[in-house]
Amino acid sequence: MPETISRRSFLGRMAVACAAGPGLYANSRAATETAAFDFPLADLHVHLDNSTLDKVVALSKQLGIKFGIVEHAGTKENKYPVVLSNDEELTQYLDRLEGQPVYKGVQAEWVDWMSCFSKGVLARLEYVLTDAMTIRNASGQRVKMWESGFEIGEKQKFMDRYVDWHVEIMATEPLDVFANLTWLPATLMPEYDTLWTTQRMEKIIRAALQYGVALEISSSFKAPRLEFLKTAKAAGAKFSLGSNGRYPNMGKLDYSLSMARSLGLQRQDMFVPPADGQKAVQRRKF
Numbered sequence: 001m002p003e004t005i006s007r008r009s010f011l012g013r014m015a016v017a018c019a020a021g022p023g024l025y026a027n028s029r030a031a032t033e034t035a036a037f038d039f040p041l042a043d044l045h046v047h048l049d050n051s052t053l054d055k056v057v058a059l060s061k062q063l064g065i066k067f068g069i070v071e072h073a074g075t076k077e078n079k080y081p082v083v084l085s086n087d088e089e090l091t092q093y094l095d096r097l098e099g100q101p102v103y104k105g106v107q108a109e110w111v112d113w114m115s116c117f118s119k120g121v122l123a124r125l126e127y128v129l130t131d132a133m134t135i136r137n138a139s140g141q142r143v144k145m146w147e148s149g150f151e152i153g154e155k156q157k158f159m160d161r162y163v164d165w166h167v168e169i170m171a172t173e174p175l176d177v178f179a180n181l182t183w184l185p186a187t188l189m190p191e192y193d194t195l196w197t198t199q200r201m202e203k204i205i206r207a208a209l210q211y212g213v214a215l216e217i218s219s220s221f222k223a224p225r226l227e228f229l230k231t232a233k234a235a236g237a238k239f240s241l242g243s244n245g246r247y248p249n250m251g252k253l254d255y256s257l258s259m260a261r262s263l264g265l266q267r268q269d270m271f272v273p274p275a276d277g278q279k280a281v282q283r284r285k286f
C-alpha cells in the first residue's frame with residue numbers, strides 16, 4: 001500500500017479530527033455507526049508500521065471498532081516500513097499480536113510471498129489481504145503504479161491488463177480479502193466511471209466469487225464506487241471494511257460505512273476471518 005498517499009490522507013484526516021475535537025469526534029461517531037448495523041464493526045486494513053500496539057488497541061476500544069492488523073509480507077524486494085519475509089519474522093509478529101483484541105492478518109506483496117513462509121506458520125494468520133496496485137511492466141518487473149514514472153500507455157489496453165491482473169492474483173494466491181479495488185492511477189481518476197465498464201467490473205467480481213475472496217470497501221481511496229458494489233452484492237459477494245490507516249487513522253471508515261448503509265449490508269454480507277481449516281491458505285493449493 002502506498003506510503004505517500006497515506007501520508008497525504010493522514011494530514012487531511014488529522015485536520016478533520018482536530019477541528020471536531022478528537023475524543024468527542026470518535027465517541028459520537030462510533031455510537032451512531034454501531035447502532036446502524038446488525039454486525040460488529042471491524043476495520044480489516046490496519047497497518048502498525050512503527051506505531052505501538054498499545055496505542056492502536058486503545059484507539060480500537062475508544063472507537064468500538066475491532067482492528068485487523070495487516071503488516072506487509074513478502075520478499076525483501078518489496079519496499080515498505082515493515083516487510084515480514086520469513087517464518088521467524090512472521091512468528092514474532094504473530095506472537096506479538098497473540099492474545100490482543102485484534103485480528104491477525106498480513107497484506108501480501110507481489111506474486112511470490114507464499115514462498116517466504118511455511119504453511120504451518122501461514123495458517124496461524126486469520127486472513128490474508130492484498131491489492132493489485134503493484135503490477136508487471138512490459139519487462140515483467142514489479143512497478144508501484146502510484147509512484148511517479150509509471151507509464152499507463154493506451155488506457156483501454158491498460159484497463160484490460162489491470163483487470164486481468166486482478167484475476168491472475170486471485171487465481172494464483174491464497175487470499176481472503178482483496179483491498180483497494182478499482183483504484184486507478186491519478187491521471188485516470190476523472191474517467192473512473194467510464195473506464196470501469198460493467199464487463200470489467202463483472203470479470204473481477206466473478207473471480208472473487210470463484211476463489212472465495214471478499215471485496216474491501218476502502219475508505220482510504222473511496223473505492224469501489226456504488227455501482228461496482230451493487231453489482232457485487234447482487235452477485236453474492238462478501239465485503240470487508242478498510243481504512244488502510246496508520247496511527248491514528250485506523251478505524252476511520254466513513255466512506256465504507258456510508259456505502260454499507262447505501263447497500264443495506266447485513267451480517268450475512270460481511271466477511272469475517274474464517275474458522276480454522278477454512279482460511280484461504282488452508283483451502284487453496286499454492
Ligand SMILES: [Zn+2]
Pocket residue numbers: 001002045047107244
Ligand atoms: Zn495497506
